[in-house]
Amino acid sequence: MKIQFNIDYHTQWGQQVYVCGTIPELGNGLPAQALPLNIIANEHWQATVELPSTTADFNYFYFVASNPATEIDKEWGSRYLKLEKSKNSYLLKDAWRPKSREENTFFTTAFQNALLPKPAAAGKKKRITLKKSENLFRFQIQAARVPEGHQLCLLGSSSALGNWSHQEALLMTCNDEALWSVDVALNSIALPLEYKYGFYNIEKKDIVAWESRDFNRVLRADITEEKTVQVITDEAISYPFANWKGAGVAIPVFSLRSKSGMGVGEFNDLKLLADWSEKVNIKLIQILPINDTVANHNWKDSYPYSAISVFALHPMYLNMEHLGQLASKTTRKIIAEVRDKLNESETVEYNDVMRTKSRYIKMIYGETKEQFFKDKKAQQFLKENAHWIKAYAAFSFLRDLYRTPDFKQWGAYATFDEKVIDELVKPSSQHYDEIAIHYFIQYHLHLQLLDAADYARKKGIVLKGDIPIGIYRYSVDAWMNPSLYRMDCQAGAPPDAFAVNGQNWGFPTYNWEEMAKDGFSWWKSRMTNMGTYFDAFRIDHILGFFRIWEIPWDAVQGILGYFNPCLPITKQEFYDRQIHFDYDRLVKPYIREHFLHEIFGEDTAAVKAQYLNEYQQGCFEMKPEFDTQRKVEEFLAHDESLTNDEQAYREQIKLGLFGLIANVVLVEIPKTNHEHFSPRIAMHQTRSYQELDEYSRAKLNEMYIDFFYHRQEDFWRTQAMVKLPALKEATNMLICGEDLGMVPDCVPPVMDELGMLSLEIQRMPKNPKVEFGHPAHAPYLSVVTPSCHDMSTIRGWWEEDPDQTQAFFNHMLGHHGGAPYYCETWLAEEMVNQHLWSPAMWAIFPIQDLVAMNADLRKQDAKSEQINVPANPNHQWKYRFHLNLEDLMKETEFNEHVKQMIQNCGR
Known part of the structure; x- marks a missing residue:
């Protein structure tokens, strides 16, 4: 069997087009073993491959690279070739499918699982008998947005294509991937011919609309061998109707209120919200992260972006009744009274909710655990999720045992060891119930969320999740794989109108180089897990895939951060721009007598005595024990024994000292031995900058503008194109990026290129x-x-x-x-x-x-x-x-x- 691949693609110098498929001759799906195409003329690429006659149907795709091992640009999706037993030659005419095509969006699970009608059932394919001078031509095109009760059809300028007569239209059949096709017997004498796709109303038995193209499509003659099937795969159809648009509602699950809840929204409430959404024609429900954030067993755990696991779900979203009824009538009565009280609350009383639910869960687990251990579906769930759930259960047990999520304080368990954890979670251990209860919780959370997600899908409503950009510092993920994160750094955001000193989220930043070594498997696993419940998701702070605002551990405010990665400013650049480089003046805090009183008022003398050294008349430096914001923060930490006025005074002094420490022109990039720097964000507002001479200010301003707005663009684009395509390839959910803040110019083109909203x-x-x-x-x-x-x-x-x-x-x-x-x-x-x-x-x-x-x-x-x-x-x-x-x-x-x-x- 012989197959000839043909595709048009405009390459740059040194680039090569390859075809990769699920058969050995095309690399078995591995780009490094893909088949290279040859350039025939201008932008036309071609390759022919001989296959055994026993070859089965296969999938394939094209990509462009400098060599097969370094993929540059893979087209969107995968192609499918159905082979006919009686044919020994195929000529494939394909059109490149860019990731940026709007049509691709409609092949995501959001549209395929929930929003779009299933294609109308088509009759059996007509068996075509070829005359001696004829070849079989297969016309096919992907079209997801075919209205309900319609099929695609084909008409053209030859008798075999109906001679443009509506009554002779060729109805097309559709596979599971919305690929519409029809086989036609054509004599080469009839070529070239013109043709067009139309929308055929099954009930009216007529074409009700044509694809909206200014010109007809043209099929030209190709000299082929006898019994050759020519497969013409056209580019996306031009729809004759308006763009698809939908409306959505956004609310965190914890904010939902229902009569069946217990003072907090639950997964079960999503079904009620879906009912309301259906009533008002809303097609999407957007929520905030729902992962487990139980770290310290206090109200601070209410922050949904500090998950202790990117896989585990939060226990507060469990509906108690769906777990089963408690045996004790007295206990049931007490629980009902507590529920009524919690439900009356205007806000989520997090601590009270968690105490009540935790108590209920422990009791119902004790009463039903034997059934749980025998449940085959539960055991299958545990088996499929073993890669995270054992470590999560062990983490939760140790967190409570040591009364801290900081695993560095767990003695023999401070460093994760899979063998040690396997021993810890053995069913024969005395504490097994304290481990297994977390399996029990996660299984029932899975059932309740999956039930809500499927319920919404059946109503034609998309459930949209949220992926935080960071992980919690004291999480299962950091415990299991600390090498994947920069634990000595913090993620945040530069200053904006909502936070003038920037934001410090406290999360460690990602070690992308380490993550890339196994093809970003942690991210891919995360995507797969989310896809169980969601058909769309929001990437929180997508800018972090280009560069993250990284803050050294010794800083508290985001204003002392820098972009990582970045092309830093070096000392040599100062010399090249004829600026005197004075490390002490530009990098160390600039503290002078004449503005201290503006900051501290009548407390200036006390501040100088306790926190500052005067190394020269009118010039100060922070004392060593207070020379970082972290040291000041720890010294002036909140003290419950102080009155409100005393605490307010400490806070005022603390913020003033933070301001002194942040009064710098340059921020040194850590571990670069005083060689690499970033301009401090909002540098122009510092007294350190304002009190430089006019020449230095002008030159530093040039460096500032170049650093933040010019020099990084291509570099950041390259960084994103290593990470984001891998993430997108891992899921078929609809991806929406939160691209707010200080947005580099390279961000919109990359998101457009990848088809991200x-x-x-x-x-x-x-x-x-x-x-x-x-x-x-x-x-x-x-x-x-x-x-x-x-x-x-x-x-x-x-x-x-x-x-x-x-x-x-x-x-x-x-x-x-x-x-x-x-x-x-x-x-x-x-x-x-x-x-x-x-x-x-x-x-x-x-x-x-x-x-x-x-x-x-x-x-x-x-x-x-x-x-x-x-x-x-x-x-x-x-x-x-x-x-x-x-x-x-x-x-x-x-x-x-x-x-x-x-x-x-x-x-």
Whole structure:
């Protein structure tokens, strides 16, 4: 059997096109063993391969590389070749499938599992008998968005293709990957011919629409051997109807309120939310991370981005009744009373919820554990998840035994050893119940979340998860694989309008070089796990895949960070730019007598005496015991024995000292022996910079602009293109990137190239020249939203800054006169409508912003609806939606209004 591959592709000098497939002759799926193609003419590449006659159907794809081992650009998806027993030669005419095609989005599980109708059932393929002068031609094209009750059809300019007669249209069949095909017998005399694809209404038995192309497609003659099948795989179809658009709702699971809950949202409540979403024509539910964050058994564990495992789910999301009924009626009565009390609470009382649920879980585990150990499905779950669940259960046991998640304090268990852990979790051990209860919890969490996810899918609703950019420092992941993380560093974000001193998230940063050694298997495993429950996900801080804002361990504020990786500034550059390099003046804190009083007022003398050394008249340095922010933080840590006024005084002094330590022009990149530096972010606002001479300021400003806005772009693009394609290849979920903040110019092109949706928030425009973005200007492959969990709701924002809302009222909403002080219902509706009418694929709204349109339903206190305050490291994540979902379902007038708004804009 002979197969000839043909594809057009414009390569750069030194590049080579390869074909890789699931048969030995094409490398068995390994790019390093792929078949190289030869360039025939201009951009046309071709290769012929001889196969045994016993070869079965196979998959294949093309990629471009400098050699097979160093893949540069792999086309999207995989191709499938069905082989006919009676044919001994195939000529394949393929078109390159770029990852950036909008059509690719509709092959993600979001659309295939939930949103798109299944293709209409087609009749049996007609058996074609070839005349002596004829060859078999197979026309095929991928098309996911074929309306319900329709099929694709083919018409063309020859009798075999119907001579453009609607009644003679060739109906196409569709496989599981939305590949439509039809076989036709053609005489070479009929070539070249013109043809086109159409949409055939099965009920009307007629073509109701043609693909929207200015020109017909053309099939030209190719000299082939007898019994050759020519397979013409066309590029994506041009749809004759409007872009698909959908609306979504965003709310953390913990914020959901239902009558069956226990003071916190549960996985079971997602089914109620899906019922409401279906009622109002919402097609997506977006949540925050749901992984286990139980580290210290206090309210700080409420922070959903500090998971102790990227695989384990949080126990607070379990619904107690679904675990089984407790034997004791008295206990059941007490639990019911506690539930009623917790459900009445305005906010999530995290500690009380966890205490109650933990007690219930221990009791029900004790009563049902024998059944659990015998459950074949449970045992299968444990077997399939053994790569993480044993270590997680051991971690949870040791955390409680040693009363700390800091595994460095666990003695013999401080360093993870698989053999030691296997011994620890043996069923024969005395403490096995304390281990196995975590298996029990995770299994039931899995069942309840999977049930909710499948329920939503059946209703045509996508469940969208959230992947945090970092891991918790004291987590199972860090314990098991510390080499994958830079444990002596912290991840965060540079300063912005929401946090003027930057953000320090406390997570270790990733050791990407180490992760790459096994092909990013940790990430791939994480993606596979998420795909069990979700069909879409948000990558938190996707900029971290280009570069992360890294903060040395001895710093507390994000303002003392630097980008990693980066092309640093070297000492030689100072000499090249004719700037005097003075390490002490530029890198060490600049502390002078004349501005200390501005910071500390009447406490200046006391501060100087305790914290500073005067090494020259009017010039100071921090004493060694206070020369880092970390040392100051530990010395002035919160003390419960102090009064509120005393604690406030300590906090004021601490922040003043932080400011002194951060008063530098350059930040030294650690472990570079005083050779590599980054300009301190917001350098121009420091007294250290402002009190330099004019020449030095001008030269340093040139370096600053070059460093942050020019020199890194190609470098960061290369970094991202090593990581993100591997992540995308690991999953077929719809990927949405949170690309906010200090966005490099290379980010949008990379996301476009990989077909990842961007995030567009009106209050955080990507264009620095405008105060507000407009949803009407959003790209199609994007998510528009008026607010997110890290900022105030539209009502809360409206009240924050009257000057800002006045400008928005006049310029973005187009109203004259003064803006109302409060965000009236009609204003909220205008803002929601702006987003609904956007060209973006998705318009997703926090549920608070939707009910803001109804005076009877919205909460009175708008400020209490904000989920997170990024500038506050001690913020408690306890927001609860103020309405029961059961009651929201009954708000017929409101629900009908939301549904009509969504439908009116074509979503």
